[in-house]
Amino acid sequence: MHRIEQHACFGGRQEVWQHDSSTLGCAMRFGVYLPPQAAQGPCPVLYWLSGLTCTEQNFITKAGAQRYAAEHGVILVAPDTSPRGEDITNDDGYDLGQGAGFYVNATRAPWARHYRMHDYVVEELPALVDAHFPTTTARGVSGHSMGGHGALVIALRNPGRYRSVSAFSPIVAPSRVPWGERAFEAYLGDDRAVWKQWDACELLRDARERLPLLVDQGGDDEFLQRQLRPELLRDACAAAGHPLELRMQPGYDHSYYFIASFIGDHVAHHARALHA
Numbered sequence: 001m002h003r004i005e006q007h008a009c010f011g012g013r014q015e016v017w018q019h020d021s022s023t024l025g026c027a028m029r030f031g032v033y034l035p036p037q038a039a040q041g042p043c044p045v046l047y048w049l050s051g052l053t054c055t056e057q058n059f060i061t062k063a064g065a066q067r068y069a070a071e072h073g074v075i076l077v078a079p080d081t082s083p084r085g086e087d088i089t090n091d092d093g094y095d096l097g098q099g100a101g102f103y104v105n106a107t108r109a110p111w112a113r114h115y116r117m118h119d120y121v122v123e124e125l126p127a128l129v130d131a132h133f134p135t136t137t138a139r140g141v142s143g144h145s146m147g148g149h150g151a152l153v154i155a156l157r158n159p160g161r162y163r164s165v166s167a168f169s170p171i172v173a174p175s176r177v178p179w180g181e182r183a184f185e186a187y188l189g190d191d192r193a194v195w196k197q198w199d200a201c202e203l204l205r206d207a208r209e210r211l212p213l214l215v216d217q218g219g220d221d222e223f224l225q226r227q228l229r230p231e232l233l234r235d236a237c238a239a240a241g242h243p244l245e246l247r248m249q250p251g252y253d254h255s256y257y258f259i260a261s262f263i264g265d266h267v268a269h270h271a272r273a274l275h276a
């Protein structure tokens with residue numbers, strides 16, 4: 001593993017690292033923000049999962065989260081959104097292949113060989129982060145859009161592994177919207193029963209842990225009705241008795257301007273659980 005960027009930032013350091021991933025079978029990059037408190041001792045980690053078309057750069061350059069991570073003494077880790085490389089299967093569309101890993105473990109050829117973003121985010125990356133940086137065992141997970149889906153599904157599939165979860169504009173029911181249907185058919189095949197294992201609204205029914213969900217959704221989001229459908233999450237949480245704070249934010253779109261406007265609330269939400 002080697003460092004490819006280092007910048008002073010709010011008294012701490014924003015870094016980008018590259019390593020060879022055994023899970024994905026390719027080189028991967030991730031951003032890590034080390035708050036000033038990390039120079040004195042271990043800090044908890046908030047994992048951020050970005051959306052379609054993103055790399056490790058979008059969140060670290062656009063969300064403005066470092067200010068709040070420095071305030072709360074939280075390490076931020078932001079991985080890329082898929083395996084990458086010329087020899088890695090891709091698609092011409094922005095919503096499949098590189099930049100669109102959907103945080104699942106693909107089971108279908110030709111995707112299954114490299115597209116294992118769930119295991120990368122849940123197993124390999126935290127082990128690497130914990131070995132190289134001053135971390136405590138407390139972890140939270142958050143993300144945007146495809147990454148919001150990833151955060152919800154990863155928390156629901158792995159009870160006990162995360163202390164907090166939140167999402168911006170998440171794809172809450174990928175089995176029922178075009179982005180998710182296209183990705184799941186390619187990565188998982190056409191058996192929709194299998195898709196349910198990767199769909200937050202389905203997983204909520206039998207969740208073994210009831211971590212409170214904080215979700216922000218822009219009211220003027222261009223993807224609101226066709227791809228995101230937050231009402232399905234509201235209904236699934238109500239039916240399962242799962243705690244949800246769904247905040248509709250009038251006038252906000254799907255962009256990182258929206259994320260930057262409310263990321264402080266999300267970092268504070270995670271910090272409360274991670275420092276408890």
Ligand SMILES: N[C@@H](CCC(=O)N[C@@H](CSC=O)C(=O)NCC(=O)O)C(=O)O
Pocket residue numbers: 050051052053054058062094144145146147254255256
């Ligand atoms: N029409 C866009 C679609 C890509 C897009 O909007 N990506 C979002 C996430 S969408 C859901 O996962 C994003 O975060 N983009 C990067 C950014 O910095 O804003 C296109 O064709 O690119």
